[in-house]
Amino acid sequence: MYTIKEIYFTLQGEGFYTGRPAVFIRFSGCNLWSGLEKDRKNAICNWCDTDFVGINGSNGGKYSALEIKEIIADLWPKNQPSKPYVVCTGGEPLLQIDENLIQVIKNAGFEIGLETNGTIIPPDGIDWICVSPKANANLILKNGNELKVVYPQCGMNPRIHEKLKFDHFYIQPMDGIDQKDNIKRSEKFVLNHPKWKLSLQTHKILGIP
Numbered sequence: 001m002y003t004i005k006e007i008y009f010t011l012q013g014e015g016f017y018t019g020r021p022a023v024f025i026r027f028s029g030c031n032l033w034s035g036l037e038k039d040r041k042n043a044i045c046n047w048c049d050t051d052f053v054g055i056n057g058s059n060g061g062k063y064s065a066l067e068i069k070e071i072i073a074d075l076w077p078k079n080q081p082s083k084p085y086v087v088c089t090g091g092e093p094l095l096q097i098d099e100n101l102i103q104v105i106k107n108a109g110f111e112i113g114l115e116t117n118g119t120i121i122p123p124d125g126i127d128w129i130c131v132s133p134k135a136n137a138n139l140i141l142k143n144g145n146e147l148k149v150v151y152p153q154c155g156m157n158p159r160i161h162e163k164l165k166f167d168h169f170y171i172q173p174m175d176g177i178d179q180k181d182n183i184k185r186s187e188k189f190v191l192n193h194p195k196w197k198l199s200l201q202t203h204k205i206l207g208i209p
Contacts (some may be wrong), residue, residue: 006057013203052091094120
């Protein structure tokens, strides 16, 4: 059984596939922080822009792989001409994703995208891998499709990742009370370092999930 915070249809809001229709599966749990305020002080990473605790989101629950397949198939619009696409995110989805789930989702005709903190090696079969490294975590997944650094992070210069084997390198302004300043700092960083591109959380700008 997989513990799921929420499953919903929306547009991908950030990174390379910004604007692409997708079903998001948000897995509960993370290996860098419990998500609970009482544990924030001692967490490896004590911030997150998403609630990944529990199963109380839209379509949240504990499901088998076949039940997840049925949910995402029902959520995908029948009149949507683009290739069915599912994004596995969290929390940290690789705490739960396994080859069985990947195969079941593939059998339903979906491409699979992954958003991970890069501390766990994924199973085979994922079509698009986006790694978002965290300053105090041990990055072991050093190749993929896109590397997306939330910026700024205390203790991390994004340029230490420039020799890793990724196709695209993104700087994404950290959300929160300093977001306006973080956007300006991110813009300056990208202008000064042309290997990097700017990623904005357009779903939050649009007010969609």
